[in-house]
Amino acid sequence: MKKFIQRFYLILILILLYSPIVTLIVLSFNNSKTRAKWGGFTVKWYASLFQNQDIMNALYTTLIIAFASAFLATIIGTAAAIGIQAMRKSVRTPIMAVTNIPMLNADIVTGISLMLLFVAIRFSLGFTTILFAHITFNIPYVILSVMPKLKQTNKATYEAALDLGASPIYAFFKVVFPDIFPGISSGFLLAFTMSLDDFIITHFTKGPGVDTLSTKIYGEVRKGIKPEMYALSTLLFVSVLLLLFVVNLSPSDKENKKVVKHRKQKQFIFRRLVPALLLLVLIGGGIFYGRSSNLTGKEQVIVYNWGEYMDPEVLDLFEEETGIQVVYEEFETNEIMYPKIQSGAIAYDVVCPSDYMIQRMIENNLLAELNYDNIPNAKNIGETYFIQSKQFDPENNFSIPYCWGTVGILYNKTMVEEPIDSWSVLWDEQYKDNILMQDSVRDAFGVTLKYLGYSLNSTDLDELEAAKKLLIEQKPLVQAYVIDQVRDKMIGNEAALGVIYSGEAIYTQWENENLEYVIPKEGSNVWIDSWVIPKNSKNKENAEAFINFLCRADIAKMNFDYITYSTPNDAARDLIEDEALKNSPIAFPPKEDLERCETFSFLGDENDALYNRLWREVKSN
Incomplete structure (x- = not known):
């Protein structure tokens, strides 16, 4: 009976641990985009995964941030540990106490503090701020790993090497470094793991167009995760599983020869393979990232929009026709979007708030007036919607209706x-x-x-x-x-x-x-969601070109087909071929229904x- 209970308990624990992973793997083979129903077996999500530029960029950014921050944090942390170890005990103790504070603090405290620091010194949030933040976050963990090994080293051996004529640098690498190397490698692995898995620090210090896997998944959870992400997670799980098998099949420590060989393999991995891999990721990822990110030197427009609120093909068409690159970022609620615009830490060019939030942004002097000469396609927007927009934008100077x-x-x-x-x-x-x-x-x-x-x-x-x-x-x-x-x-x-x-x-x-x-x-x-241009936009003419493009009848029709939200674009509505959809009481409700409805206002x-x-x-x- 006792054995049965033990086995049952073990099976229950395994089910609780691995059932979510099994579910994720199953969903990666589901032909339907929605997890709510089974659409048949398929492997198409694995194929489209490597064609999904957003996910591949997030994967690359995750790896490069993890490798680079761990590598730099290991160098800085090791140097700091050596310096701290050389101090008097009366000084070393308080220094170590201060060093340990970031590890005792909640990640959110560190993340917000770093974000406020970057904003205070007017440092634009982006890839660089994430890297600096991760290095700062990782250094204490490296120090914690290296310090015990430093305490075990024999100072007399180092001094003897100096007496024999070795230079301090040569003596360090030949005498001290081999002794503390296990601590350095452990610190690197710990820093790499912490960075790879981090969400909080990244969330508060990232800028537009920059995502790691953690922030990408978080952004999609609230609006529905893409099936490609299930495929990526499955591949990552399988990769880790294979790595565990390889580790467990490594040479046994029972035989001295194999032990020595195994140690040499580890030294090779951390002294040669890791730097080589880091260099490969830097070069290979840089080529990929340079082709698909804002490193290309093209003109840009930075767009901040609701999740799943635009046909991705529209962005591609705009880039092809204008040569202006779109850096695209999504938000979940008006309340999440507003503080980012208010802080001015990120200079978005085009944003899509809702009615009451537009009123708030106008009252707080956050928006730039539109130049309608650059937006001739605004004529396609029905007069009814411009009249309704006057409830939050009295002169229609700051906003162009997008969806309602x-x-x-x-x-x-x-x-x-x-x-x-x-x-x-x-x-x-x-x-x-x-x-x-x-x-x-x-x-x-x-x-x-x-x-x-x-x-x-x-x-x-x-x-x-x-x-x-x-x-x-x-x-x-x-x-x-x-x-x-x-x-x-x-x-x-x-x-x-x-x-x-x-x-x-x-x-x-x-x-x-x-x-x-x-x-x-x-x-x-x-409600009405409209396009606006923040006052701190650095690409205002590009922003107006983007809004004008979206007001074109065929483009507005593409977006209506994709997101199914009602379009205020009368010319686009005329292009709808399905009469049932064109006259749908849901998409275009009758006048008597609308008369019972109100538009949100900003209340102060x-x-x-x-x-x-x-x-x-x-x-x-």
Whole structure:
């Protein structure tokens, strides 16, 4: 019985550890883009992986940052350890205490501190800042690895070498270095591993167009991970597994000859192979990176857009037609985007905020006025949308509408008892653990305020407290607070109800015919996302050329086909051949539905802080 329990426990642990990896491997062979359904066996994601420039750039950046930062941190850390060891004990002890602080601090403290330092000295965030940050982060770990070996060295041996006529450098490399080499190699491996796996430090110190695998995966988690990433993760897992097999099959330490041979192999690896590999990665990766990154010396436009909010082919066409290179970065919410623009640490050229956030950026003098002479295709935007945009951009001086839509309820007709027409269903206990809410402060409060009969732009404290109380009451019923993940969950029948944007609803209906979208009778939000140019843009004319390109009818039609969000481009709508889609009540809702809807307004920094405080109270309750 005891053996059975032990085996059962071991099997359970293995299942918990490896079932996510097995799931990931299976998904890498799934022919469907969504994890919610099995589309048949395929290996196409492995083929497209090596054609995906973004993922390959992220992989290369990860390797080069890890190798370079570990190599430089090992040199600096070893030199620092030698210097510290030579100090008097009364000085060495406090120095070591200070050196250990970064290892005791949370990574987020180090990451934010370094970001603030770079911003304070007006150092543009990018590849260089990530490298500096990783070196800084790794040095204490190298010192920690080398110091014990230094304490074991015999100082008299080094001094004897000097007495015999050896120079200090020669004596160090022939006498001291072999003794401390195990600590140096351990420090390098530790630094390499820490850098390879790091997310927090990279997240706070990276700039536009620069991603490591960790930040790339994080960015995709909120909007849906590409199948190519499953394929890459599978290959990495298999590579590590093979490496473990090789290590475990290495020569046995029982025989002296093999031990010596094994040690020589290790010395060869760390003294010859690692530097050679580093050089190979630098040269080979530099060639690849130089072809596909901003190192080509071309004119640029740096774009900051929502995730999955533009057809990638549009970017390629723009580069081909204009010769201007697009450096493209994505964000998940307006609240994540705004601080980056406000800080001025990164000079984005084109950004796509929502209505209320545009108003906030205008009021805080963060946007440059558009030169419509450089955007003649703006004539294709319907007058209705320019009129609506005046609610947040009174003279239409700062923004050009890109997409618009509504917020409503997506429900599965096979999982609800009757058609849905009210926000009240989101508080119905029979749908406990079957409700998906938007993980966005304005959307969550907007839904609740409309349900209570108030304006979604309310600043009345009593009304907001009532909405907060209702959201807290709803929490036990909510399966998850999501953003773009609502799409896959609803397609896969993982929930009965979800608050969703209209464009996402169209896509989900193509994938699951049982899904229905409704704008509740109490009213909802009608939103507009528009292109703006930050005031600190370094490529304003290129930015206007990019916006003009997106306003072209055929390009706007391409983006509509790809993202399925309603287009304000009347000329593009005329190109839609599918009459059902062209007149879809979801993509282009009737006037009576829109009359019940409001557009979000910026309510001022004080009220914005109030909303955020109440939202934190909801999430933490």
